[in-house]
Amino acid sequence: MTLLQALLSFALVAGLLTVVPGLDTALVLRSSIAKSRRYAFATAAGISTGAIIWGVAAAVGVSALLAASEFAYRMLTIAGAAYMVWLGLSLLWKRLRKTGVPAAGGTMAAAEGRDNLVQGWLTGTGTNLLNPKVGVFYIATIPQFIPAGVSPLLVGILLAGVHCLLAMAWFTLLIFGTGYAARWLKGARSIRIIDSITGTVLVGFGLKLALEPAH
Template identity: 80%
Template structure:
């Protein structure tokens, strides 16, 4: 196979995976609707950062350790599960608080320092969620070696394929963010934000519990 054929074939597989609704989609949509467009893009960038790190890890063999070591896989799985349950629980806790959840004021400009801190928080949430999901690493270790042509550098090709996946993900997230932006005026009320947080929190907690209880390796 030529490198171009490899990239196209992997892009097809990664593209189909990207379109499947999951935890990443829920986080980005929640960020876009209940936070801001810039926060959603920061979250999406964090998700892509985590995916790129996993891709590089797979290319250099770190993820092979997860595939070979039950202990390493289990430790990372439990850490990721605990993080997702904690993150989901914080969203659910907000919905149960009696004080009002302030809706995002349209057109309100935040201070530069506050905005940077908020964007960094969104990036950390996206990155942490992806890095602490070992199944992302297993996906890369299971797929990337199959797409590396003979005579090429596994590291360079692995990074290239991970980059393709990240570009596809960012393109999809961009569509979601701008698409949800049109509906934001109807979804930014206190009740709507509580519903969004409830759904996102439930997805996170459910995914975390499933991850912790899943014996599959």
């Protein structure tokens, strides 16, 4: 298998994984609808940053340690679960406290989008890095796509880069798609519903992560 064949084969696997609805998709959609397009892209960039880090970690063996060490995997799982639950409860609590949301395009919404781009990036990065299943995915797949005689680190970076490009393309479609539907989706009631759904998904995902049997 050549390097090009490895990249194309991995792109097929990563592409299928990318379009399956999951936590990353929910976060980007919520950011696009409840915040701003720029905030959503910042969140998507954070998710891609986490993927790159996981890809490099898998290539140099850090993810292999997680796969081999039950204690290390469990500690990361608990940290990730706690983060997901906290993030979800924060959304649910905010929706309970607020009775209204600034209109789309309003001054306050625009300011929030500008001021919190770093927060969006950190949210995306943290969510990805604290999900050990992402690391397990990379350690399970990357070794299968390393051609003979090619640096594993280089391949890990390239494969993670392919995954990020596919994810950003998918997230871009989602973000612009929600932009066209903004008239219906960015009302106060719609945002409360979306935040409630996203918060519930995050809490459920975190609890499932914390309660699943050790691998």
